[in-house]
Amino acid sequence: MATALNIPIDRSSPVPLYHQVVQGIEGMIRSGALEPGSKLENEIELAAQLNLSRPTMRKAMDELVRAGLLVRKRGVGTQVVASQVRRHLELSSLFDDLARGGKAPATRVLSFRHGPAEPEIAETLQLPPGVGVYHFTRLRSVDEKPLALMENWVRDDVAELTEVGLRDHGMYQILRDAGVNFRLANQRIGAAVADAHQAELLEVAAGSALVTMERTAVDDTGRSVETGRHAYRADSYSFEMTLVQR
Amino acid sequence: MATALNIPIDRSSPVPLYHQVVQGIEGMIRSGALEPGSKLENEIELAAQLNLSRPTMRKAMDELVRAGLLVRKRGVGTQVVASQVRRHLELSSLFDDLARGGKAPATRVLSFRHGPAEPEIAETLQLPPGVGVYHFTRLRSVDEKPLALMENWVRDDVAELTEVGLRDHGMYQILRDAGVNFRLANQRIGAAVADAHQAELLEVAAGSALVTMERTAVDDTGRSVETGRHAYRADSYSFEMTLVQR
DNA sequence: CAGTGGTCTAGACCACTGC
DNA sequence: CAGTGGTCTAGACCACTGC
Structure with missing residues (x-):
């Protein structure tokens, strides 16, 4: 048999x-x-x-x-297993996921700053004294349709980031190219309704549902390299995962 | 060192x-x-x-x-790792999570039926001919506050479910006690806004944000035992997880 | 180059399942 | 009881890192 x-x-x-x-x-x-x-x-x-x-x-x-x-x-x-299995939720980036799916993601950098970190971010990233952050917001679209509004903070001692670089490449790709080896991420997925600002950028009605995600990623030296808060259009995005009993 | x-x-x-x-x-x-x-x-x-x-x-x-x-x-x-790590997202039930957190979850069974499955559910669970389903909706509350609205379908050849049982125990506990060994689950997390019916039951304003979750769970014989669609108050619930690079 | 984790072998004994 | 996966050992050789 x-x-x-x-x-x-x-x-x-x-x-x-x-x-x-x-x-x-x-x-x-x-x-x-x-x-x-x-x-x-x-x-x-x-x-x-x-x-x-x-x-x-x-x-x-x-x-x-x-x-x-x-x-x-x-x-x-x-x-x-007698059922269709989805891909395990992996440590991956939105840009890569979209690119793998044959889509052509486009990114608009809405703001870009470099300097010392706010105390809350310094705490989250456990920044040593003297290490600053890049802080930027981006709007990611696929086929002209806005999909995600992303705000991120990145330690400035791991890579040099530029506005142009972030427009043309995924953030994780840039960091990997700079030698960062991501190992794990803590993330939290929730929901919110779009405020007027978010609604305008994501081209949905104010009050529409958004999937929210907060993430902090750790590299192979144990450092927290990056943290961010993202909001996705709920009509275009959800998180799929396979959980396995330990 | x-x-x-x-x-x-x-x-x-x-x-x-x-x-x-x-x-x-x-x-x-x-x-x-x-x-x-x-x-x-x-x-x-x-x-x-x-x-x-x-x-x-x-x-x-x-x-x-x-x-x-x-x-x-x-x-x-x-x-x-140099950062606080959250618990890995495990294959667990809301009831167990709440109970572990020292909360006293309460369940109201809103509807309960037993019979043949709709074609869509039969497909999702890959039901063999002659196997029916229990179909029920529950409202779960913690400290008198509604938290989740849950609709589930369970194969009727794995356990005998009753309305009273579901009121007094978590669904996963009942199934485990009946000898079901869960091994994995496919799930999808998204967002929605509450309609009038959901808003009334969850005691939020219509239009409030909800975290939505769809899940199908598989046991150690490879069968899909259970599938469900849940909606959680976004102000009280989110999914936390740690992702590890493969 | 020394030190580290990554891969691989050929066994042994055991616990659980279903007949 | 036979058959299965679960645990454990004592090695070997290798690839990668950082000096």
């Missing part, structure tokens, strides 16, 4: 073996070769099929379980 | 060793024994200190990285 894996493993590839397995199983699920609800062989058998050790096979399975593609039960086995 | 770990490891405990380490480090971070931004010893040294193998130590570290408490960098080392 269980489906055998037909995954090419390239031991000379720089891609880790467990990740080749992850990609292979993801591909088989996407292509339909592994049907929703179908059962996999036990992990010892699968490891043998692919000439891998059991820990390596397990590491691949663990990742797929965390991604929400497989479910496992001790004493029973491993199954492909 | 690096802080030594002072964690009791009990090899006779049913709690896995790696999880004892996770709990120990979490505790040291919470108590301040491990300061934000401080560096840990390398993992081989830490494993030796606790008399554990390196893979076991690594498994604990991996979990803490995923939880957003540690950041690691190859060739450099491991650090405690």
Whole structure:
């Protein structure tokens, strides 16, 4: 009954073996070769099929379980999840998400300042003495339609930001290019109604629903690099995610 | 410079060793024994200190990285994240969240039906022929204040639901008690403005902001057990989460 | 170059499930 | 009871970082 894996493993590839397995199983699920609800062989058998050790096979399975593609039960086995799975909510930027979706995002920089931080922002970013911030607001549109109003603060010791740079590129892209490796973000999603100013910029009626998001992002040295408050048109944007039981 | 770990490891405990380490480090971070931004010893040294193998130590570290408490960098080392971390968005229920927060949630069951599913719901839950659904709406309040309006559909072959049961217990608790092991959920968070009906029940002005959430939950056999649409008062509720770079 | 985390192996023993 | 995933060990070799 269980489906055998037909995954090419390239031991000379720089891609880790467990990740080749992850990609292979993801591909088989996407292509339909592994049907929703179908059962996999036990992990010892699968490891043998692919000439891998059991820990390596397990590491691949663990990742797929965390991604929400497989479910496992001790004493029973491993199954492909019987429902369509959305992409896991990742640490990504709006600009990248839009670009990946084939859209052409456009950005208008509404304000841009550089200087010392207000106490509240200094506290949020835990700024050391002498470190200032860039503070700017942007309006992001897709196909001429306004989508998001974004206010952000960025430590000024991680990169040099300019108004022109922010108009032409996503903020995360600029920071990554400057050598910032983002590791995690704390974020809060809520709702609000548009005030007159927001309504005019986002081209909706005052009183329309907005999805609000506050985020602070941390890099691989543990520093809080960036914090921001965003408002999205609720008719054009929502946050999708897959939660996995720990 | 690096802080030594002072964690009791009990090899006779049913709690896995790696999880004892996770709990120990979490505790040291919470108590301040491990300061934000401080560096840990390398993992081989830490494993030796606790008399554990390196893979076991690594498994604990991996979990803490995923939880957003540690950041690691190859060739450099491991650090405690320098910012306050919120709890990871988990697969949990509103009722449990409120109860954990020391609140006393109250539920009013506004409607309750049992029968065949509408085609859209049957599709969402991928119901097999002959399986019906419970369909109900609830108003959840905390300290007499309305917080959420919830409409849910539950497969009728996983548990027997009653109006009284739903009034006195959280839905997830009832399902877990009936033997359902939830594994993952797909959810979408957005915003809306309250219509007259919602406004009256939630005791806000019509036109107030609401946080909306749609969710479908999957159990350990891969079945979609439950789907629902919820609306929360935006002035009292938001979704917090920590995203970790994959 | 020394130090760090990342990957991988070949085992062992155990807990849980369903018959 | 047989079958499954869960935990754990003691190594090995490698890639990357910062000096």
